[in-house]
Amino acid sequence: MKVLLTGGAGYIGSHTAVELLRAGHDVVIIDNLSNANESVIENIQKIVQRPVNFYHGDLLNPADLDRVFADHKIDAVVHFAGYKAVGESVAKPLMYYQNNLVSTLNLLETTTRYGVKNLIFSSSATVYGIPEKLPVVEESPLSTLSPYGYTKLAIEHILTDVAAADPSWNITMLRYFNPVGADASGLIGESPRGIPNNLFPFIMRVATGELPELGIFGNDYDTPDGTCVRDYIHVTDLAIGHICALEHLGGLRIYNLGTGRGYSVMECVQEFSRACGFGIPYVIKPRRAGDAPAIYADPTRAANELNWHAQRDLADMCRDCWKYQKNKQ
Ligand code: NAD
Ligand code: UD1
Numbered sequence: 001m002k003v004l005l006t007g008g009a010g011y012i013g014s015h016t017a018v019e020l021l022r023a024g025h026d027v028v029i030i031d032n033l034s035n036a037n038e039s040v041i042e043n044i045q046k047i048v049q050r051p052v053n054f055y056h057g058d059l060l061n062p063a064d065l066d067r068v069f070a071d072h073k074i075d076a077v078v079h080f081a082g083y084k085a086v087g088e089s090v091a092k093p094l095m096y097y098q099n100n101l102v103s104t105l106n107l108l109e110t111t112t113r114y115g116v117k118n119l120i121f122s123s124s125a126t127v128y129g130i131p132e133k134l135p136v137v138e139e140s141p142l143s144t145l146s147p148y149g150y151t152k153l154a155i156e157h158i159l160t161d162v163a164a165a166d167p168s169w170n171i172t173m174l175r176y177f178n179p180v181g182a183d184a185s186g187l188i189g190e191s192p193r194g195i196p197n198n199l200f201p202f203i204m205r206v207a208t209g210e211l212p213e214l215g216i217f218g219n220d221y222d223t224p225d226g227t228c229v230r231d232y233i234h235v236t237d238l239a240i241g242h243i244c245a246l247e248h249l250g251g252l253r254i255y256n257l258g259t260g261r262g263y264s265v266m267e268c269v270q271e272f273s274r275a276c277g278f279g280i281p282y283v284i285k286p287r288r289a290g291d292a293p294a295i296y297a298d299p300t301r302a303a304n305e306l307n308w309h310a311q312r313d314l315a316d317m318c319r320d321c322w323k324y325q326k327n328k329q
Helices: 011-022 039-048 062-071 086-091 093-113 147-165 199-207 235-247 265-276 300-306 314-328
Strands: 002-006 026-031 053-056 076-079 118-124 170-176 178-180 214-217 232-234 252-257 282-285
Touching: 002 011, 011 026, 011 039, 011 235, 026 062, 053 062, 062 093, 076 093, 076 235, 086 093, 086 147, 093 147, 118 147, 118 235, 147 170, 147 252, 170 235, 178 199, 178 235, 199 214, 199 265, 199 314, 214 265, 232 235, 232 314, 235 252, 235 300, 252 300, 265 314
Parallel strands: 002 026, 002 076, 026 053, 076 118, 118 170, 170 252, 178 232, 214 282
Antiparallel strands: none
């Protein structure tokens, strides 16, 4: 297959590119580098020893998309491109609605014009809001708290309508839980700009001494150790999930991609300390607004229908994060 990855220079897209290339598929990437660096493309090529077709282009500009489809016969698209920071989306809602929604509409218009109707969409566990019942299944009630989350829900609705109107579309929406870790090569990984909002990038900056200590947002939740529980999933397992999804396209499908196992913030800190060989300094801070006490996936549907299972555990995630971080220094 020749697969177009929008936002393919980003964290999850770059790992998916590597796994697709390792599996023998061809990859075309379009990315405006708003949250990525062109060196990622070189590193993907270094890992797989194969060339990657890269377009420095913006999905907000239909001509950029047109160029890609005119140059390549694309079999399927994986749509990663978009903004993803929850806090920033609250501060700049229009920027989020504009980029995430208009990009998707431009992409759908162009793929339709070129007769490419196989699409995988990067959705998020954020669409489950604060779940009442755990683990969450794909039919769990949907709700969300941020403009970012609304863009994910809105795109899920748009894609559902598109699939209903034209049954020749094959659309799979993947709801990712918390991706962490890095490719085992240590050459690509997650490196957000500025002070990180998410747990693992923050822990890494503390481990390198760039930040003095981690703030743990609340230790008085109704969870085993009082800190929040999340379903952390190794980004390589997540990337492989996209290949399984591409191999099982058919109509409209929705899958949770998580391990099915929750880890607390404290367990993450302890596991990361084991991986790097020294303690991560932390302080307990007040709860962060909007945090679910616990959320983890029921990944049964992906196991049964896609034959996909997460293979890597929290120790693997911490080891690979740390390897990438040390490589970068
Ligand atoms: P990322 O920011 O690393 O990657 C997104 C990429 O899209 C970036 O490289 C960015 O430069 C590019 N991009 C943004 N707007 C663009 C545009 N208009 N045109 C072209 N390129 C554009 O993020 P990621 O962590 O790799 O996430 C990928 C997708 O998965 C996003 O849609 C995100 O919402 C979703 N997701 C991520 C997580 C997570 O924890 N990382 C969880 C759930 C869902
Ligand atoms: C967040 C987003 C979610 C998005 C996901 C992927 C919120 C409310 N949710 O999920 O929509 O899909 O990122 O990027 O922002 N924590 C600390 N200290 C820190 C950072 C985090 O204690 O400095 C805790 C949080 O309270 C949480 C856990 O670590 O319990 C994980 O946080 P984070 O990595 O931000 O992910 P989510 O909140 O699950």
